[in-house]
Amino acid sequence: MHTRRRGSSDSDKPVADEPPEWSDVDxxxxxxxxxxxxxxxxxxxxxxxxxxxxxxxxxxxxxxxxxxxxxxxxxxxxHDAEPDLPEDLRNLMERAVGLREHMDENPNDHQNKRALQNTESKIRRLVDYYRGDELDTDFTYSYDTAKELL
Incomplete structure (x- = not known):
């Protein structure tokens, strides 16, 4: 999305209808x-x-x-054991917090500043997607809320 690459083609999982014979776990x-x-x-x-x-x-x-x-x-x-945040959103928030801390120490790192902008853009897009279902309807992303949740 935010890179010059054109995407990568992944290999598909083999089509299987039942688990292999050697893995007969209940x-x-x-x-x-x-x-x-x-x-x-x-x-x-x-x-x-x-x-x-x-x-x-x-x-x-x-x-x-x-x-x-x-x-x-x-x-x-x-079993009511699901995490409070979706995994993809949590990973992006962890990345954004790390980038923000790096920016505080290195204010002239313009490449990192751009990476932080792109990451926060992805987070806002994901928050819009999850809002109402897995997140509160009034949830908005900010560095402080991410730091608090993590």
């Missing part, structure tokens, strides 16, 4: 592990990586959706 065990990892403070993408690498009871879970017929965020919503 769906309830996967859901319990997802909620447990969320309570430890992990984001949905980190939960997916941990399930892929560590698995449940030693058995890796390559795809939570195939194993449980639900996405990680759906599982978290069912």
């Amino acid at each position: 769906a309830e065990a996967v859901e319990e592990r997802v909620v447990e990892l969320a309570e430890q403070g992990h984001s949905p993408s980190e939960i997916g990586l941990k399930l892929r690498d560590e698995g449940v009871q030693g058995t890796p879970v390559p795809d939570v959706t195939l194993a449980t017929d639900k996405k990680i965020t759906e599982i978290l919503e069912e």
